[in-house]
Amino acid sequence: MKSETPKPATLEVASGYKIAAHRERVLAYLRGEPVYPVSLELDLTSRCSRNCRDCPSTRASVHWELSENFIERLFSVLGGNVPGLLLTGGEPTISALFAPTLALARQRGFRDIAVVTNGSHLDNEEVCTALLAHASTIRVSLYDWEEEVFSGAESILQHLQTLRQRIEGSQSPLRIGVSALTSTRRLKKLRRLVQKAVGAGVHWIYFHPRCRHWDQGRPQPEEQAGVLDEIGRLQEEFSEQIEIDVSTQRYLDFPLHFAAYHAAHFLMVVGADRKNYLGAEVKYHPDFVIDDLGNGFDNDFLWDNIRLQQIDAQSSDKYRALGSRHRGVLYNDFIERLKCKDREAERILDSRPHFRYPHIL
Ligand code: SF4
Incomplete structure (x- = not known):
């Protein structure tokens, strides 16, 4: 990894500064006012x-499944x-609740809906119909794309090609994205993956670092030397055919500092076990449950004192998933810099950067 001053990104799907697209909400938080999250990340199963x-x-x-009653109650509050x-x-x-949940989400006023x-x-016809009618985008995880030279991904790419044809035929606003994990070891294969995605009619591809040690709640990126340079070359080469996104800050090694896990106020992660986790990088890890919604919850549960204390208790010097440089961790650092009146962070916030799907953090 190399160290350099991170720069804000614009019109990308992901960035360590995406939270800056919500300037008024961030300023309200800095003033100590209660804020609703920008995004709800929800596991149906x-x-x-x-x-x-x-x-x-x-x-x-x-394994867990959410119930219809729980989803309705959560959506009625959020x-x-x-x-x-x-x-x-x-x-x-x-x-079984996938299609009804998408329809309900639109009824209840969610604006950007990603799957x-x-x-x-x-x-599956029911799945496709629901996506075409209600979803803003899908992000297909091609995590095992290198194995057996795409044999696992081939049928999925065919599904995407068919879905793209249906999008064009129906004027659906749905866009198709794929995500793939990078490492130095996979460097030479990234071009082939982009070519395959272009061939399948994918609109955007998002690269992010492959991590290890998830099981310990301590994810750490694998070696990523050369990855950003290769992605830069691919962005140039394929600029007319596909949008290639990367959250640059995840690959850099500037120090991260925060006194609390601020991002949990903006990105709410709820597992299928009905538990609210601190961040996506520690989902289903029992040490990082900040609220259990399984026994019911009040309309103002977001500002419950115990929940707030759990969020405040996670500072950068003790947060063991810090090395993952996941988006929540990067947002924490950015908000902490705003709290300390860091001029560069304030400049980024005031520039009101735009992102694709701004409400999916
Ligand atoms: S990472 Fe793999 S096993 Fe886990 S939810 Fe995604 S597709 Fe399923």
Whole structure:
């Protein structure tokens, strides 16, 4: 990794400064006012039809499903106040509640709705119809794309090609994204992956670092030397064919500092076990539950004192998932810099940067 001053990104899907797109909400938080999250990240189920290395869903001995009543109750409190919804898992498309939840989310006022999926079930008519009608974007995780020279991903790419044709035929605003994990070891294969995505009609591809040690709640990126340079070359070469996104700050090694996990006020992560976790990088880890919503919750549960204390208790000197440089960790550092009146952070906030899907943090 190299160290350099991070720069703000614009019109990207992801950035360590994406929180800066919500200037008024951030300023309200800095004034000590209660704020609603920008995004709700929700697992409909912890089950999955795949078996990826290091995934908490794969390792779980017990699996959970959200109930219709729970989702309705959560949306009745957050809908209209929280503009972004990310449905993930586990694999959300295998939940019986997938299509009804997408429809309900639109009814309840969520504006950007994204679905993270492994893509295996995009040939299911009910799933496709719901996506075309209600979702803003899908992000297909091609996490095992290098194995057996794309043999695992080939059928998924075919599903994406068919979905793209249906988007064009129906004028649906749905956009197709894929995400892939990078490492120095995979460097030479990134071009081939981009070519495959272009061939399948994918609109955007998001690269992020592959991490290890998820099981210890201590994710750390694998070696990433050369990855940013290669992605830069691909962005130039394929600029007319596909949007290639990367959160640059995840690859840099500038120091991170925060006195509390501020991002939990802006990005709310709820597992299929109905527990609210501090951040996506520690989901399903029992040490990072900040609220258990399983026994019901009040309309103002976001500002419950015990929940707030859990958020305040996680500073950078003790947060063991710090090395993941996940988006929550980067937002924490950015907000801390604003609290300390850092001029560069204030300049970024005042520049009101624009991002694709601003409400999906
Ligand atoms: S596809 Fe996603 S949820 Fe399923 S096992 Fe792999 S990483 Fe986990």
